[in-house]
Amino acid sequence: MDSIVMEVKGITKKYRDHAALDNVSLKLEKGKIYGFIGQNGAGKTTLIRLITGLAFPTSGEIYLWGKTGDAQLQQQRKRIGSLIESPALYPYMTAYQNMEVQRIQKGIPDKSIIDKTLELVGLSDTGKKKVRNFSLGMRQRLGIAIALLNAPEFLILDEPINGLDPVGIKEVRNLIKKLNKEYGMTILISSHILEELYNTATDFVIIDKGRIVEEISEDELNEKCKQHIEIKTPSSEKAIMVLQQKLSTDNFKVMPDGTIQLYDFLDDLEKVAGALAEDKILVTGLSITGDSLEDYFLGKIGGAAK
Amino acid sequence: MSRIIKAELYKILHSPAPWGIAAGYFILVSILVPDHSGDVSFFRSSLYPIPFMIFMQIALALSMIGNEFDQRMLQGYVASGNKRFHIFLGKLLVYLLISTGMIVVTLLIHSLYGLITRGEAIPFGTILFLLPSFVGICMIPAFLAFVFKDIGRTLGSGLIFYLIMIVSLNNASISDKSVYLPFGHSLLAYKDILPSDLSGLLLIDAVWIIVLFAGSFLAFRRSDLK
Known part of the structure; x- marks a missing residue:
């Protein structure tokens, strides 16, 4: 059962009469990088918010590593790292202090993980610089670092390359591939930059108007596009x-x-x-x-x- | 929950906003206290501004709760697998510690000043009795922040509440009605007309605290966070 990291069955999320998600079923397998593709308002972020517990489905079930129910899902979410839209950061703190807040609330005993993670995303030399003075790209990297702090088995990145320059995009792409290859991390990335998703993902999930239109592997996609x-x-x-x-x-x-x-x-x-x-x-x-x-x-x- | 409390305390130590608000509260109360220090003790004089200074508690709730929703910090706690009740309780306890603390510390400092300059006794018993009403006062902005989950609407509703409160305090019959309001209890203590049996007032404070606590948690427990 651990080979399926996340599964949603018949998930519907309604806001008044509008269905942001309409009877969505989806399985994400361990060790894959999923590119989550859809237009603005297609339902990508809504599904991510349901998975991370920020919102509750109107109907349907969510499974994380085969577990469901509020208490079990809460427990399993400790194995997830997420960056949803723009990173949540304290502008008056340094990168290290922001990481320290997250380390404490996540209950990670080892303080050295902060330096290691900051180095991984290329922010080890920011010293006493406050986050309010960071560029958009630096904030995005810090958001990714926070998502990685608990060494997650399942990483959810919603528009992770927003604001990054070409070099930053390449670095994030290489980082994602490295995390997937070296640690077997399952990764779900939503982005509207299709070219970038194609260069990173091994599988693709296409969503439109709250419905999953297609799930397709990279090989199948190449075959179809050949x-x-x-x-x-x-x-x-x-x-x-x-x-x-x-x-x-x-x-x-x-x-x-x-x-x-x-x-x-x-x-x-x-x-x-x-x-x-x-x-x-x-x-x-x-x-x-x-x-x-x-x-x-x-x-x-x-x-x-x- | 201890993790949430530790994280909140770490933030408080590194955030200028709560300290600035607490300092502002002390300075403003200190400006108002001498207006009433004729034949009234410093302790009682520093009770008078408490209801009028609730906007400082509103500012604190905006900074410590509303802003955290707006900036999606609380969402990070939820996504990390923390129980919503633990997040709520940790957040609320630290907010109440700071917001109630700044009232109590201000009272104590002014009482101490009264003791040193005029030999006035520090009425620890009254402070202790008023503590639940201070908690009740501070719960109101927290309730608004948990219901509206942002800065704008929390501020708007907080200001409406503040205006209603100011108007009600100017009512001639406020002394009768003060019994039923947490912010009215400090007014009764200031006028030195507290009833001899305080259990009724404590019960009213307890009801206010329980209702606002339950309402705040229910508003947060199953709500969708942006």
Whole structure:
């Protein structure tokens, strides 16, 4: 059961008549980095707030490491680190003092964890500088440091790269990958920067209008987005023989509807068309296709909106 | 819960706001006390401003509770797996310690000044008796902060409460009604018209404290935090 870090079953969250989440079910497996994708107001932060106990669902159940119920969830939340929207910091304190408040309230006995964590996020040299004098990027890093303070098994980062410069974004990305690889930390990151999520996540959850539209792994996503020649024909078996015998390729896939996705000859569509025509195979569609990531996500979100 | 209290005390030690408010409270009361120190003892003179100084308790509740909701500090406590009751109690206890403490310390300092300069006795018994009413007074801004969970609405409702209180204190029949109000008890003590049997007043204070405590916790217990 520990392989499932978090599960929600039929979660609905209503604010008056508006359903911010509508019958959402989702499982997050241990050791993966989940990219949580959705437009503003799609329900990302609402779901994160339910998981972290900041809000209560109207209906449905939340499980953390297989445990449910208020008391059990509270207990399990000690294994979570979170940064939700902008970091909650005391402006009149230093980075160290902010971390110290969190260390005390989280009941972590080892004080040295503060220096180690500040070093991990590149804030070890801030000394007596008050947080009110920090840049947006420094505050964001300190927020991440606070989330990491209790060495969480499950890290939730809501828009963690907001305000970071390109170097900072790269550092956070490398940090997330390191935490995942070295400590097996399960990570849920929501961001509207799709390119960055693609570079970081191993799995993606797409949410729109309070509903999960799709859960997809990085490999599946790559597969779906891969450029290919799409051959539509009522005689797919004959077409396969032509591809194998005349064009000497096995680099294709037959989809359940009989459409063939050919990954070779992308720069020589005429050769494929000619080979099929020679054997008098009726072709109803022949085109090079494949989405960019952005197109794919927008297609999914647009599709859900229809 | 001890973790929450420790964290709150650590914050208090490093935050300028509560100290500034406490110092401001002492200075303002000290300005008001000489107005009444003719044939009235320094202790009784320093009781008079207590209801009028509630805006300082409101400011403290804004800083220690409302601001913590606004800046999502309390949310961090919840997300870390602390029980909401422990968070509530830890937060409230430290707030009450500071807010009630600044009333009591101010009273004691002025009483001590009366003892040194005019040989007035320090009425520890009366201070002890009034302590629940001070807690009741300080619970009102805390209640508003836990209900509204921000700075703006807590301040707005606090000011409305303050205006109502000031108007009610100017009412001719306030001495009769003061019995039922926690902020009225210090007024009765100032006028030296406390009833001989104090158990009724203590019961009223206890009811106020319990109602405001329960109301504050119920407002926080199952509420959605932004």
